[in-house]
Amino acid sequence: xxxxxxxxxxxxxxxxxxxxxxxxxxxxxxxxxxxxxxxxxxxxxxxxxxxxxxxxxxxxxxxxxxxxxxxxxxxxxxxxxxxxxxxxxxxxxxxxxxxxxxxxxxxxxxxxxxxxxxxxxxxxxxxxxxxxxxxxxxxxxxxxxxxxxxxxxxxxxxxxxxxxxxxxxxxxxxxxxxxxxxxxxxxxxxxxxxxxxxxxxxxxxxxxxxxxxxxxxxxxxxxxxxxxxxxxxxxxxxxxxxxxxxxxxxxxxxxxxxxxxxxxxxxxxxxxxxxxxxxxxxxxxxxxxxxxxxxxxxxxxxxxxxxxxxxxxxxxxxxxxxxxxxxxxxxxxxxxxxxxxxxxxxxxxxxxxxxxxxxxxxxxxxxxxxxxxxxxxxxxxxxxxxxxxxxxxxxxxxxxx
RNA sequence: GCGUCGGUGGCAGAGCGGUCAAUUGCAAUAGACUGUAAAUCUAUCGCCUUCGGGCUACGGAGGUUCGAAUCCUCCCCGGCGCA
Numbered sequence: 514x515x516x517x518x519x520x521x522x523x524x525x526x527x528x529x530x531x532x533x534x535x536x537x538x539x540x541x542x543x544x545x546x547x548x549x550x551x552x553x554x555x556x557x558x559x560x561x562x563x564x565x566x567x568x569x570x571x572x573x574x575x576x577x578x579x580x581x582x583x584x585x586x587x588x589x590x591x592x593x594x595x596x597x598x599x600x601x602x603x604x605x606x607x608x609x610x611x612x613x614x615x616x617x618x619x620x621x622x623x624x625x626x627x628x629x630x631x632x633x634x635x636x637x638x639x640x641x642x643x644x645x646x647x648x649x650x651x652x653x654x655x656x657x658x659x660x661x662x663x664x665x666x667x668x669x670x671x672x673x674x675x676x677x678x679x680x681x682x683x684x685x686x687x688x689x690x691x692x693x694x695x696x697x698x699x700x701x702x703x704x705x706x707x708x709x710x711x712x713x714x715x716x717x718x719x720x721x722x723x724x725x726x727x728x729x730x731x732x733x734x735x736x737x738x739x740x741x742x743x744x745x746x747x748x749x750x751x752x753x754x755x756x757x758x759x760x761x762x763x764x765x766x767x768x769x770x771x772x773x774x775x776x777x778x779x780x781x782x783x784x785x786x787x788x789x790x791x792x793x794x795x796x797x798x799x800x801x802x803x804x805x806x807x808x809x810x811x812x813x814x815x816x817x818x819x820x821x822x823x824x825x826x827x828x829x830x831x832x833x834x835x836x837x838x839x840x841x842x843x844x845x846x847x848x849x850x851x852x853x854x855x856x857x858x859x860x861x862x863x864x865x866x867x868x869x870x871x872x873x874x875x876x877x878x879x880x881x882x883x884x885x886x887x888x889x890x891x892x893x894x895x896x897x898x899x900x901x902x903x904x905x906x907x908x909x910x911x912x913x914x
Numbered sequence: 915g916c917g918u919c920g921g922u923g924g925c926a927g928a929g930c931g932g933u934c935a936a937u938u939g940c941a942a943u944a945g946a947c948u949g950u951a952a953a954u955c956u957a958u959c960g961c962c963u964u965c966g967g968g969c970u971a972c973g974g975a976g977g978u979u980c981g982a983a984u985c986c987u988c989c990c991c992g993g994c995g996c997a
Contacts, residue, residue, distance in 0.1 A: 549950050608949045654951040786949035807950045
């Protein structure tokens, strides 16, 4: 992997560049589509490509459970397995430490909107992930069977999955964890980062085209932890960096800025799991090159669609007889007239959702992914054109009016 | 005509003397979703409300009872059986 910066802005940390991978280039800033189980839910790889996506991210834990990493390895890696020829990324399974651990059975998100920080009572009962210093023991959410992930096994699996960019095994914490716990988890993530790096070297040292390994910065919402983590992870020989963990919604961009001021400028930074429209501007402005997020596809499947005037819920009664496209001047397949001279209408998409037709998910996902992927492309162009701030202000004013 | 079973909130369908404005599912109306445990989840879902409560309701009309969706009588409607 190779990273070059084409243009940097002087008034912010924003930059535009290119990440070159063995499977093609990613023009950054870029949004990586999420295809957790080697499938972007409800979309074919052709649809993913034609909406403009350049890179797909899959998940180590999920592919380890099914179909198993040996199968994916035999297939030639998850990209080849699913029929995606472009660049690929795998997450390490670190997010499942959170989602199957502290967050399991609860409504908490990695983004906190309240001030209820540090008041979470830790309960072990019911969790599917148990953390110790050496690794994490998971109970499969599919059949309850027990599995063990360590930094070493995550590297081994990710090597088999064959993505161009892989991540160090980390612990994603909840935003409700105390400062003491955030520190403990961060320090553990640092030790795991060293082990991930060492194992990756051992596994791929002999290979010519080794996978790029990104280290992950943690530290929750605390400035001293985030800066300490950025320094320590920067000091390791990673090819790029992930910014992970939990955030408080209102100070998320600030946290990203603290970290990116410390991370080496010449390596790409991936803001893990973030990607709602407003967040993309905040991320880019604070030095982020890569994003991935399930929000566009998950929300699409649940009827929430992005428009430049904000989100709409296509299931609302007011759309049942609305024969205009989801968004008038949108260039996506769903909104354009590429398929027989007419666009799909809000009324039709609403009907598909109400009738529980699978095609609803496809049309909605195409629209949302196009919206997000293209928004990041426009952000990139605005950096190159030198009008990032104007674009940001115009967009956000209209979107969050 | 006789017998029999049944008529419950938009639909299906529980309840069978009080704790019933009435279980549950669906539909409906909103909301949520940020490295996918998710084509999921949450709330509301008779009318009014100063959110304490008030009012009208289980085919219709009477009745029994302190109290009825629940028991009795008659009527209306539907299924089935016999004529």
